[in-house]
Amino acid sequence: MTSQDAIQAAVDRLADAQESRVPCAAVRDLIGTDDLPAAYAVQQGLVQRRLAGGATVVGRKIGATSKAVQDQLGVDQPDFGYLLSDMDVSSGAAPGAASISMRTLVQPRVEAEVAFVMGRDVDVPEEEITLDYVRASVASALPALEIVDSRIASWDIGFTDTVADNASSGLFVVGTADARSLAEVEPVDVVMSLTINGEERSAGTGAACLGDPLEALRWLAVQAARFGDPLRAGHLILSGALGPFVPFVPGDRVVASISGFAPLSVEFEE
Secondary structure (H helix, E strand, O other): OOOHHHHHHHHHHHHHHHHHOOOEOOOHHHHOOOOHHHHHHHHHHHHHHHHHOOOOEEEEEEEOOOHHHHHHHOOOOOEEEEEEHHHEOHHHHOOOOOOEEOOOOOOOEEEEEEEEEEOOOOOOOHHHOOHHHHHHHEEEEEEEEEEEOOOEHHHOOOHHHHHHOHHHOOEEEEOHHHOEOOOOOOHHHOEEEEEEOOEEEEEEEHHHOOOOHHHHHHHHHHHHHHOOOOOOOOOEEEEEEOOOOEEOOOOOEEEEEEOOOOOEEEEEEO
8 A cells, every 4th residue: 555645745746847847757666556546646636736726627538548559658558537627728729829838748749539528427326337328428529639748757657657647638629619419420430640740640540449439438437436526517528549649849730630520720839
């Protein structure tokens, strides 16, 4: 069992790295490599600090859902983190809007995925959380770009490191004006291409996301129920990458083309 002192030390280390934008050492020296409750306790500590600073919870993200990203991170299972209001930079994707600032980021990468807006709470016994149930719980699907980030130097992370670091979250962009019902788009069938300055850098399909983005959503709903914090109506869910994440630099223009949706385009500035 990891001590509370070790958990607090991990929270402080990651929070200091976020504030200073100077990457820190991995936290597995403090919480071990397989103590998932401790890793999620660190995550909760970081989230609570953000909430105390005025942010609000707006949803969840699922990480490491594709084999390509698992290989990049050196992990073999998905995890989840929280989406907070200060992570939402979707206005930067609107026509004529300013570029998205990178001032809060440390070592960012970008990935394209399908997002869901929940139409009802998923507050039922675990055995009732079936694929059909979560499908019926979705109000709409949206195209999304997640700007993943790591406070840990050189992305030298194990599974407990990425869990503790809020599932290596950074910022996110969703095409809110391009919402579709699940009658209009089938998430498992989508095809994705991500370009940077016109060059394709990542590609994939809906099936790359735990076999189906809706299956990823079902997995998250079960985990959230087990943690006593179920998914809620109105929350945004980033279901996980459809292909490898890729680095970018200030001045880059990133475009995610996901079939069934209009292209989602952003530009980044320092």
